[in-house]
Amino acid sequence: MSSLLPIVSLLLTIVVSLIVVRVATHALVLTGLSQQLARFQARSAFTGAGFTTSESEKVAKHPVRRRIIMLLMLLGNAGIVTAVSSLMLSFVETGEGVTGTLTFRILAMVVGVTILWLIARSPWIDRRTTETIEWALKRWTDLEVRDYSSLLHLSRGYAVVEFSVEEGDWLARRRLKELKLPDEGVVVLGIQRSSDEYVGAPLGRTELVPGDVLILYGPKEILENLDRRRQGSAGNWDHHKAVDKQREKEAEESLMHEASPQEQGIE
Incomplete structure (x- = not known):
């Protein structure tokens, strides 16, 4: 089982990353961005893609949105480094002997990622997650600060x-x-x-x-x-x-x- 720990770590990193992006998306929506634009900006910041668009300028000029994006950049860098490290460790043999073949490890990782992808694409889970995140953000934050000048x-x-x-x-x-x-x-x-x-x-x-x-x-x-x-x-x-x-x-x-x-x- 020790050989599967890096794969489990990788899957947990992906889960946390999905949750972080989802929370950031709804936080940006609460500041006045559309759902589609907020999702694009959150994923762009988390992955470090850094697209330069007029919408990105609107985000940079808004103080609340800017803080959300900066936090996403920091968490994104940490998440990517962790994911890469876990992926490398998944295929490094330990000194305790081989407990699983390379094929088994690849299969375990593919199955795990596929399950997470299906869960992330589920409309029912998306609705329930959205409701929970929006309730939590409105309950414990003051992010509902609309940029009416831009809107x-x-x-x-x-x-x-x-x-x-x-x-x-x-x-x-x-x-x-x-x-x-x-x-x-x-x-x-x-x-x-x-x-x-x-x-x-x-x-x-x-x-x-x-x-x-x-x-x-x-x-x-x-x-x-x-x-x-x-x-x-x-x-x-x-x-x-x-x-x-x-x-x-x-x-x-x-x-x-x-x-x-x-x-x-x-x-």
Whole structure:
């Protein structure tokens, strides 16, 4: 049995590595990354592949994600060295005599790795592992720190602003469904009432009154125009121009999407 100890050590190293990568993946997801991107970055850091992409820059600029990646790099180096050492020892004869043939050792290692691979690919185990890891991370860490600036693309012409509704504003004393702000590319995230009531994700029937503070998300230039917009024909005209501009933008994006080689299967 002593000759199998290095193989057991190798399999345990692989198990620990899979768990570490899985935990790191869900930790990155809690900071705002997508599941696919988080998995790619976790595996890249753990294996030391070091891909240089725009997504990697986002990870490096985020303090929490950067700490996770640095820890993965350290654990990855230790894990790879341990795995290689165990693999070499698996095929080195000891002085106590041969207790198993080379074929038996290779077979034991292949069977063990195959079983681990099947377990890692199991959807049921993946769901249960995901639930357990997410519960543990939320229970014992404060990793739920979203990079909202990156998520909302605030550096690409979009902004989140607070907008105070005053008497005479184009928005004042009108319902959201009448304003049709989404047609301009503007989303009302919430309303802080003067009575300290907060309305999150308000519905179309919600009426805006002077004293309300709106939290708006949309293109910067549209938000700036909305801040200056007053009641009357001039305000309505600004609304129509903003709607036309948003439609032109959507049409351009649609054309770009249709012309994309990937979408048409052209390499």
